[in-house]
Amino acid sequence: DAGITQSPRYKITETGRQVTLMCHQTWSHSYMFWYRQDLGHGLRLIYYSAAADITDKGEVPDGYVVSRSKTENFPLTLESATRSQTSVYFCASREQGGVSYEQYFGPGTRLTVT
Amino acid sequence: GENVEQHPSTLSVQEGDSAVIKCTYSDSASNYFPWYKQELGKRPQLIIDIRSNVGEKKDQRIAVTLNKTAKHFSLHITETQPEDSAVYFCAANTGGFKTIFGAGTRLFVKA
Numbered sequence: 483d484a485g486i487t488q489s490p491r492y493k494i495t496e497t498g499r500q501v502t503l504m505c506h507q508t509w510s511h512s513y514m515f516w517y518r519q520d521l522g523h524g525l526r527l528i529y530y531s532a533a534a535d536i537t538d539k540g541e542v543p544d545g546y547v548v549s550r551s552k553t554e555n556f557p558l559t560l561e562s563a564t565r566s567q568t569s570v571y572f573c574a575s576r577e578q579g580g581v582s583y584e585q586y587f588g589p590g591t592r593l594t595v596t
Numbered sequence: 597g598e599n600v601e602q603h604p605s606t607l608s609v610q611e612g613d614s615a616v617i618k619c620t621y622s623d624s625a626s627n628y629f630p631w632y633k634q635e636l637g638k639r640p641q642l643i644i645d646i647r648s649n650v651g652e653k654k655d656q657r658i659a660v661t662l663n664k665t666a667k668h669f670s671l672h673i674t675e676t677q678p679e680d681s682a683v684y685f686c687a688a689n690t691g692g693f694k695t696i697f698g699a700g701t702r703l704f705v706k707a
Contacts, residue, residue: 513693524602524685524697525640532693540694541597572639583628583689587639 485509488573488588495563496596503558503591505573512578514556515585516540516548518569525572531556532578563595598623600688602698609676610706617701619686620668626688629662629669630695634683643684644671676705 486507495501505514512533517525527540529548537548545567547559556575560567570592574585599622609615621629630645646653646660646669653660657676662669673680686698 515693517697522605522699524699526697527694530693538693541696582645583691583695584630584642584645585695587641589639 486573486575486586486588488571488591490591491589492592494594494596497563497565499563501560501563501593503560503571503573503593505556505558505588507554507556507573507575507586507588509575509577509586510553511575511586512553513576514550515574515576516546516556516558517572517574518542518567519572519590520569528558528571560593563593565595567593568595569593598626598688598690598694598696600686600696600698602686602701604701605699606702606704608704608706611676611678613676615671615673615676615680615703615705617671617684617686617703618668619670619688619698620666621688621696622667623688623690624667625690626667627691628689629660630687630689631658631660631671632685632687632697634685634700636682640685673703676703678705678707681705 489504515530516528531537531550573588627648632640633643634640659672683700689695
């Protein structure tokens with residue numbers, strides 16, 4: 483579990499501010515993902531990345547930006563935070579190919595937008 | 597796009613009883629179906645998964661069944677224990693990058 487970390491764990495920000503959530507993994511997994519978790523919606527995919535410099539939109543990408551300059555890092559930026567972006571954000575990673583498609587989740591970041 | 601529906605949203609059982617959670621998926625190309633368990637305040641963790649070429653898989657007290665024709669799959673927990681109390685998510689994947697999750701089932705096991 484220590485192989486994938488997120489920071490900060492808790493964040494309170496104001497509407498309109500830019501905020502970046504960090505994700506770091508030590509397994510050299512090719513695939514990385516950002517999800518948001520809201521009551522009644524389960525886990526919804528925001529963005530994913532197949533490798534460094536390769537990213538693509540998920541189900542709910544509006545208002546978010548990602549980058550992946552290094553394999554181990556996958557930051558998520560809210561360009562201008564809105565109250566509807568109050569949520570718990572999980573980063574996850576997965577190895578390329580292999581027998582299992584198991585995703586390993588980070589501990590989550592609880593973000594509150596006031 | 598792919599959609600995964602999960603029922604029930606809440607399930608309460610007596611310790612020692614069985615619990616069943618059911619999911620349906622829409623994309624017939626889905627071929628991998630994981631189940632994740634999330635304890636309160638923790639991260640989701642994989643507990644069991646099944647591929648489309650298998651109809652049933654069992655791991656101790658938990659089992660998953662898959663009906664490809666009907667496009668539904670289920671999680672079965674036998675001899676439930678208080679530590680089974682958590683939120684359970686089903687999911688479907690077509691083998692690509694996107695895994696679509698169900699909305700979750702909150703399981704309460706009463707001692």
